[in-house]
Amino acid sequence: MPAFAANLTMMFSEWSFLDRFDAAAEAGFTAVEYLFPYEVPPEAIAERLSRNDLQQALFNLPPGDWAAGERGIAALPGRFDQVKADVERALDYAEATGVKRLHLMAGLADPADALAAAAYRHSVVYAAERLLDRGIDLLIEPINGRNMPGYFLKDFGVAESLITELGIANLRLQFDIYHRQIIHGDVTMALRRLMPITGHIQIASVPSRHEPDGEELNYPYLFEEIDRIGYNGFVGCEYTPRSSTLDGLGWFKPFARN
Numbered sequence: 273m274p275a276f277a278a279n280l281t282m283m284f285s286e287w288s289f290l291d292r293f294d295a296a297a298e299a300g301f302t303a304v305e306y307l308f309p310y311e312v313p314p315e316a317i318a319e320r321l322s323r324n325d326l327q328q329a330l331f332n333l334p335p336g337d338w339a340a341g342e343r344g345i346a347a348l349p350g351r352f353d354q355v356k357a358d359v360e361r362a363l364d365y366a367e368a369t370g371v372k373r374l375h376l377m378a379g380l381a382d383p384a385d386a387l388a389a390a391a392y393r394h395s396v397v398y399a400a401e402r403l404l405d406r407g408i409d410l411l412i413e414p415i416n417g418r419n420m421p422g423y424f425l426k427d428f429g430v431a432e433s434l435i436t437e438l439g440i441a442n443l444r445l446q447f448d449i450y451h452r453q454i455i456h457g458d459v460t461m462a463l464r465r466l467m468p469i470t471g472h473i474q475i476a477s478v479p480s481r482h483e484p485d486g487e488e489l490n491y492p493y494l495f496e497e498i499d500r501i502g503y504n505g506f507v508g509c510e511y512t513p514r515s516s517t518l519d520g521l522g523w524f525k526p527f528a529r530n
């Protein structure tokens with residue numbers, strides 16, 4: 273049975289950020305993820321995790337100036353000092369929350385731009401090596417160009433090649449099934465093939481990015497497949513509920529903690 277993590281950026285938005293931990297636990301989740309923790313102190317998050325017996329599955333390193341449109345800075349030439357500072361900031365939160373995987377966003381840049389490609393590689397190597405002796409995986413995630421136009425890492429083949437070529441033990445793929453289906457399709461075969469380098473899975477319906485209970489993908493089949501291929505990490509529920517979060521949890525009932 274997959275271990276589902278509620279994505280507190282997209283789910284439980286009826287509650288304040290910290291109260292989302294309580295609500296997710298009450299709904300039967302045993303783990304949570306979100307994009308960014310940086311607006312609240314690490315101790316406050318740690319307290320909610322502990323109070324609710326929740327595991328912290330994942331969060332992202334700081335993404336640059338999100339409000340100004342940045343979507344990561346790893347592939348932006350001239351921002352390496354900031355990448356290094358961001359890794360230290362994320363480590364403070366990692367220590368408090370016990371998270372074992374962090375996602376490094378690439379940013380908006382042309383993948384054919386040699387300077388961007390070099391900057392990205394440099395950032396990825398630095399961050400992965402910095403996290404290695406802390407026992408934390410560095411994840412990279414291909415994101416579809418409809419949701420994030422101009423995003424540097426928009427191809428699963430490119431991510432696979434980079435991970436394989438660099439061969440850093442804790443550098444792994446964030447396999448978001450929603451993005452995979454939009455970019456390439458062939459989800460099941462890709463899950464099977466990429467499983468050895470996959471460090472985290474995320475789900476949502478396609479094309480609406482709502483609950484994983486209909487539309488283009490057969491999630492009951494994919495959940496069984498995730499078990500069949502021996503994946504023992506978390507499956508992040510990175511979707512926007514169609515109406516209220518709780519009303520949309522019918523699909524999750526068979527998996528909920530008591």
Ligand SMILES: O=C(O)[C@@H](O)C(=O)CO
Pocket residue numbers: 307332375377413415448451474510
């Ligand atoms: O798929 C996504 O959008 C997220 O996993 C993410 O980290 C960037 O928005």
Ligand SMILES: [Mg+2]
Pocket residue numbers: 413448474510
């Ligand atoms: Mg994702």
